[in-house]
Amino acid sequence: METMNDDPAALAARIDRTNELLQRMLAEVAKTPSTHAIFVDAGYLYAAAGRLVAGTEDRRAFDLDAEGLIEALIDRARNVFADSRLLRVYWYDGARRRIHTAEQQCIAELPDVKVRLGNLNANNQQKGVDSLIRSDLESLARHRAISDAALLGGDEDLVSAVEAAQGYGARVHLWGIEAPEGRNQAEPLLWEVDSQRTLDLDFFKPYVSRRTAATYEGAQVNRPTREDVRFVGAQIAAKWFAARGREALVELLPGHPYLPGSVDQDLLVEAEGLLQYSLRGQADLRRALRDGFWEHLRTQY
Secondary structure, eight states, rough: OOOGOOHHHHHHHHHHHHHHHHHHHHHHHHHHHHHEEEEEHHHHHHHHHHIIIIIIOOOOOOOOOHHHHHHHHHHHHHHTTTEEEEEEEEEEEEGGGOOOOHHHHHHTTTTTEEEEEEEEOTTTTTSSSHHHHHHHHHHHHHHTTEEEEEEEEEOGHHHHHHHHHHHHHHHEEEEEEESSSSSSSOOOOOHHEEEEEEEEEEHHGGGEOOOOOEETTTEEEOOOHHHHHHHHHHHHHHHHHHHHHHHHHHHHHTTTTTOOOHHHHHHHHHHHHHHHHHOOOOOHHHHHHHHHHHHHHHTTT
C-alpha cells in the first residue's frame, strides 16, 4: 500500500514547506538588531579616573558626576556599535552589607542602568564584584541577549568573565582609562578581549572634580531648587532651538532621554553661568536641568 511518505510529490511539497519556514526564520533573524551592553567596574572607574583628573584615588577627595559620565559612555557606545541597540548599563560597586549608599541609589534610579552591589570589607576593598560581572556576562551571552559587551575595568580576575561570554559567541571590548604612568589594566585581560579602547583625560574632565566650596568669583550662593534649574534648562533649550532650528531637533529627539556629550557639556557650562552655581556632582540638579531642556524641546516638535 502506498503511503504519503512514499509519494515523491508529497515529499517534495513537505521539503518546500520546510525550506519556506527556514527562509522566514532567517529573514526574522536578519531583521533582529544587534544588542550591546556596557559593564562598568566602579571600583576601577573611581580609582583610575580620580587618579587621572584629580590626582587621587580617594573617593572622598573628588566628585564624580555619574549620571553625566554614564550618558557619555552610552553616547560613545552608540558611535562604536552604530548598528546596535543598547540593552542597558550595568554598574558594579561595593557597599557595606550590600546596602545602597545615597549616591548608588541615585545611579540605580537612572534609566537603562542596573546597579549590582558586591560587599566592602574592613579595608574598603570590593568583594564579589568580579563574580557578579562574570555571572551577568555569561548569562546574557548564553541567552543571546547581547552580541557585544563594552567592559570598563582592569582586574585580571575579569579574564574568566571574558572567556565565559566569548564561549557563547559574544564579543567583549575592553575600555580603559588613560593612566598617567604605566598601565592600570592587567596584561592577561588585554590579551583575552576582542578589542581595546582607552578613554582619555578630556573624556573624564567634565565629570570629575576635586571637592571644593561651590563658589563663583569668591561669592557664596545658595543651592538652587530643582524648579529653578529646570527653568534654566528650558531657557537654554529655547536659545538652542532658535540657533539650530528644527532639523537639529529632529536629529536630537531619537536619543531621548540622553543628550550627545557635546550638547550635554554646553548645557552644563551655560547653566552654571546663569545660576552662578556649580552643578558638578549634583546628580539631582543635573537631572532637573536635562528634564527642563528636553521638556521645552519636545513642545517644539
